[in-house]
């Protein structure tokens with residue numbers, strides 16, 4: 001039987017209704033919208049039964065790969081599970097039905113949540129204040145760099161260079177360029193960390209800041225961070241931290257204590273909001289005392305027991321986002337942090353580190369590891385051995401993993417590792433899952449040695465087989481029938 005799903009708008013006394021099924025007072029539509037904007041004829045919606053709709057979406061989700069299906073080993077991305085309680089809190093009517101232009105008196109709960117989240121993030125990283133506006137890590141970088149620029153302008157310095165380490169994520173130089181800076185690359189040393197001699201030689205009077213990722217993209221902590229901080233500050237420059245790898249530091253070490261002046265957090269990585277597929281992200285920015293006057297407006301202030309949006313910051317860089325940021329992501333991060341508490345957050349990082357080192361220990365014998373054997377939350381293998389022995393490249397290994405039911409890891413990044421396979425298991429995977437993943441990679445190492453043709457033709461079991469990469473990027477077809 002086909003059910004009629006369309007809303008009968010011709011009926012008198014029709015009501016506004018909420019898509020999320022929340023409980024709102026039902027108001028006649030005419031009282032919400034001017035009648036000239038109301039439809040007079042029903043919208044043409046597909047008429048299908050509930051089971052058809054459900055089956056359609058379950059079928060699509062089966063074709064897809066997602067966090068609820070299996071592990072994502074993507075290094076640098078921290079694709080961990082998204083607790084269902086996060087969706088529950090997001091869906092509370094007081095959050096999901098907010099209008100951004102609602103008066104403050106009716107949005108106190110939302111403002112309190114944002115105020116408290118900023119406070120918790122501030123405390124976690126040891127910064128002086130946090131803005132929640134930026135919509136992604138890269139957007140946080142741009143915000144942070146604009147703050148750095150404004151700081152230098154305020155003291156009359158005209159520095160035009162930003163130093164970026166060569167293992168950095170591509171967004172670092174991109175954000176620096178967007179803010180109008182000349183980018184100078186700093187080399188890594190044989191140990192995989194920042195080369196202090198190279199850094200020293202590049203720190204001149206034109207350098208506005210150094211951008212550093214800590215731990216860096218091969219999972220190594222910058223052991224000399226205090227010395228780096230002193231070198232940078234003695235030069236009159238500022239220190240930026242790309243905080244995408246914060247899930248290695250929670251409750252253990254704080255960027256503010258290391259001397260960073262500005263940093264971004266990726267809530268959709270460290271703090272368990274959905275990630276990828278172009279969905280909303282959130283990249284709050286933390287600053288030290290000297291950058292406080294330049295924060296984006298509005299800032300959330302607490303007066304007595306009341307929360308308020310304040311625009312009273314004359315030197316502000318201005319607004320970085322329409323309204324207040326991606327609010328639903330903020331609710332998720334708040335829920336996650338409150339659910340775990342300080343001890344739980346520390347366990348997050350401890351488990352992320354244990355998981356990465358355990359997985360690495362299982363793979364070490366069959367894959368090359370160009371940098372030290374003890375890492376924090378992620379590691380970077382090289383497929384050089386396989387490429388030399390049988391012509392099987394990292395790309396082929398990644399494609400073959402799909403046949404074993406796993407998403408591919410990050411490959412060919414960072415650029416400093418040839419044939420890079422960059423893996424981050426995250427804290428939320430069990431030992432059993434890590435064992436099965438390691439078995440798959442070990443089996444692929446065997447196949448690469450004994451049956452390279454199989455690996456070179458992978459994937460063979462997925463709905464879409466091996467693509468011609470060049471053609472796919474020029475004649476993208478996202479509607480192929482399956």
Ligand SMILES: *Cc1c(COP(=O)(O)O)cnc(C)c1O
Pocket residue numbers: 076077136137138139168169171172213217242244245266281283
């Ligand atoms: C993900 C990531 C970024 C960019 O963050 P987005 O939220 O994707 O914009 C920057 N640096 C590193 C190291 C990252 O892993």
